[in-house]
Amino acid sequence: MAAQALPDILLTRADQDPGRVAYETPHPAGQPSTLSYAQVAARATALATELAAQGDGPVLLACPAGLDYAIAVFAGFLAGRPVIPAYPPGASSPDHGRLDGIVADAQPSAVIAPVRHTDLAVPATFTVPGAEADTVPWRRPPGAARKDAAIIQYTSGSTGHPRGVLVRHESLAANTAGIATAFRLHAGSRALTWLPPF
16 A cells, blocks of 8 residues: 655644644744644645646745745645755855756746745745634645655755756655654654754
8 A cells, every 4th residue: 555645644634633733843042833733734735825826837945944844845745846945045055056056957936935035037936824824724736646746856966067856755655654664653753853954
């Protein structure tokens, strides 16, 4: 039996246990910031609706690591668009040339970023919605299929132009299921990561 795709898992958990914490991030001054499954599903659905209206093409993720990043990924998935993780542009960006190469190669139809980057040749910029979208009914629009590309992961470009590697939803599902099996994860398990998602 094939493993369930990540967007389906999100929506199933939002239906079955909407208030449960899906993601949290530490805060240096105190309580961590959290998002429930319902919040992730609602906000991702709201953003997916905007992305779907933009037309076809992959979506460049130029968000810093954090809770908004998770919403942006699921929004792309729910809109049936592959997402392209990229280090956000700005003064601290390690390589502007790499990002320009990714944009030239993938020709994304939209970028998700906290601010508009006028130096990026991408037709539309979207921001991740906040609490105002928490009442949006979550749904999985038709079109995203298991064999569709979920992520376009670009090489570093250190030995030439960055090259995109397609990762399909079915591969993500199989990999995630394999990790869950190998580490004996269950509904009450928690994971910690400190790695940047770019």
